[in-house]
Amino acid sequence: MTSRVEPRARHRRRTDRKRALVGGVSALALTGAAMFTSTMMSTASAATTWPTATGSEAVSSTIAVSGTRDGGYKRYYGSGDLAGDGQEEGQDPIFRLADGATLKNVIIGAPGADGVHCQGSCTLQNVWWEDVGEDAATFRGGNSAVYTVYGGGAKKAADKVFQHNGGGKLVVSKFAVQDFKTLYRSCGNCSTQYKRTSIFNTVEVTAPGSRLVGINTNYGDTAALRNITVVGDSSKKIVPCQKYIGNNTGAEPTTNGSGPDGTYCDYTASDITYQ
16 A cells, blocks of 8 residues: 655556547436536446547646636646656646636546646546546645545556545545556545545446555544445455554554444445445
């Protein structure tokens, strides 16, 4: 398990990975408190349909987003200083969202650099990562920040999809993840630590993968899992909720058990369906 460390170790993975373009977009129904219109994604099932890019744009320096940016399903990928797609720590993102910003209808291709950084509360609506670089999205706001991920998906994450370095709450709904190590990690060894809350509702998980969420019990983190569908993991090797003892020294955190406990890992067997 690799957590965000300050200063951070560098690791490489091969960069000659093939970009995949998979056709089709299906309609997405509104659920719960998330109130979006004209969203596009299939519901979580074994047949999630990934969007076809309407065009491609190379990004050589981070794009700053304030307010709302609608990409119209264009593919953005790193070039120049953003051409990394491995696990080198400290990479810059393709998009950096200001507090309160929304990024929607975007495909992030390879190289993916460090994906998206949210500096405060943010909304990621129908954002698709075809080949995750360092991380897909990193959340860096304070204790009152709320991060909303609605629709979209991520593939080929050699380490983490969602990295939660700041405080606040992350809510992920109608998301698909395939071929990954960790879907979500509350930073295990950041120099400043927080109590972090995460909620995952209607998520399709396709093996291979190692764990869905990793949280720090000593800081009071909580993770709720609802309506999770796991595809291709009949032996149930993917850990739904891994608990850790986090620290602020940069040391590798130790594990603290796994599984539902009614306090930190909030789910029951009926919340997870295997296909």
